Amino acid sequence: MARNKPATFAVAVVALLVVTGSAVLLRGTSNGALSADRYVTELDQVLTGPKTPHVVIRCGANEDRHLNADNPVVSPGIPFGAHHTHEYVGNRSADAKSTDESLAAATTTCEKNDLSTYYWPVLRLTDGTGHDAHADGGGLHGNTGEVLRPKSVEIRYDGSAVSDVLPMPRFLRLITGDPSAFSNDYGPNTRARWGCSDRPDRYTTKYPLCGNATTLRSYDFGSCWDGNNTDSASHRTHVVFPLAGGMCPAKTFPIPRLHVTVGYDVPAGRPFAIDSFQEELRDPATDHGMYINAMPEEQMAELVGRLNRSR
Numbered sequence: 001m002a003r004n005k006p007a008t009f010a011v012a013v014v015a016l017l018v019v020t021g022s023a024v025l026l027r028g029t030s031n032g033a034l035s036a037d038r039y040v041t042e043l044d045q046v047l048t049g050p051k052t053p054h055v056v057i058r059c060g061a062n063e064d065r066h067l068n069a070d071n072p073v074v075s076p077g078i079p080f081g082a083h084h085t086h087e088y089v090g091n092r093s094a095d096a097k098s099t100d101e102s103l104a105a106a107t108t109t110c111e112k113n114d115l116s117t118y119y120w121p122v123l124r125l126t127d128g129t130g131h132d133a134h135a136d137g138g139g140l141h142g143n144t145g146e147v148l149r150p151k152s153v154e155i156r157y158d159g160s161a162v163s164d165v166l167p168m169p170r171f172l173r174l175i176t177g178d179p180s181a182f183s184n185d186y187g188p189n190t191r192a193r194w195g196c197s198d199r200p201d202r203y204t205t206k207y208p209l210c211g212n213a214t215t216l217r218s219y220d221f222g223s224c225w226d227g228n229n230t231d232s233a234s235h236r237t238h239v240v241f242p243l244a245g246g247m248c249p250a251k252t253f254p255i256p257r258l259h260v261t262v263g264y265d266v267p268a269g270r271p272f273a274i275d276s277f278q279e280e281l282r283d284p285a286t287d288h289g290m291y292i293n294a295m296p297e298e299q300m301a302e303l304v305g306r307l308n309r310s311r
Helices: 100-104 297-309
Strands: 016-020 023-027 054-057 086-090 117-121 123-125 152-158 173-177 193-196 215-220 257-264 272-274 288-292
Touching: 054 297, 086 152, 117 257, 152 297, 173 215, 257 288
Parallel strands: none
Antiparallel strands: 016 023, 054 152, 086 117, 117 288, 123 272, 152 257, 173 288, 193 215, 215 257
16 A cells, blocks of 8 residues: 655664563564564454355465565555555566556466466564665665565465356456554454464464464455446445355445465564554554456456356
8 A cells, every 4th residue: 555645653673572472572672663462372363254166376476576665556656655565476567657558568477377466565574674774665664674585475266155256357456454554443444364374264463473383464355346447546445345145235246356375484583564654553454465457358267267167
């Protein structure tokens, strides 16, 4: 996500994370540092929902190290408009200058020539110095520390448990989660999901301490399309989430539901945090993901056919 004006609050670096049993202590912090209660060992929420057919698209784990402080969904044409650093898989050209035409002409890290753009804020070890300590999106915007490379990235498209799905329109733009969740008092757009690979049915909105297990971040996107638009002013109202039970609200139509899971090997005892707007204090609940569908129409048709035949 992006801002139209510079953020104004400072974020201090967490100097040391000490884990003792279930307690977490942050030492060497100053005003604005991450508070201890943002790290937890217990995953207090349970994943629910019907089982649905799905298709996985392999896109790698950003081995190309495609990083920038742009946001082609929210701030197209504005370099460094995100005020934090995003990590990408898929379309190799995605940045502030991206257009539908440039995305369609680019190359991709995904199989089957899926030219879509999938991106989210980077995760950092906050007790070290990052490559961008004096750069926009990094230290100049309060996001300090060494960027942690993902161990894995899963791109999954889910079908519907209650009906067939329609193809996504090409160049559909989506966002999930609220990058201003802290300022917004954790309102309805907050959708951060943090978890551990050894407890796949549970999650939390805080930073999980997973021990030897892989730390997971998950992003679920809306899947009920208004049938007309590929974007909207809020980047949310043209595609909304299903109702309880899986049905889409009136005047919306089911499309494949994108689910992205990113895994990290976080070194034991090292403090970590995502990038955020400075005033959001790197709160884990501000986690969010963005997407631009540039999948060729014939591939989207094949994907939808597989989802619908598997119901």
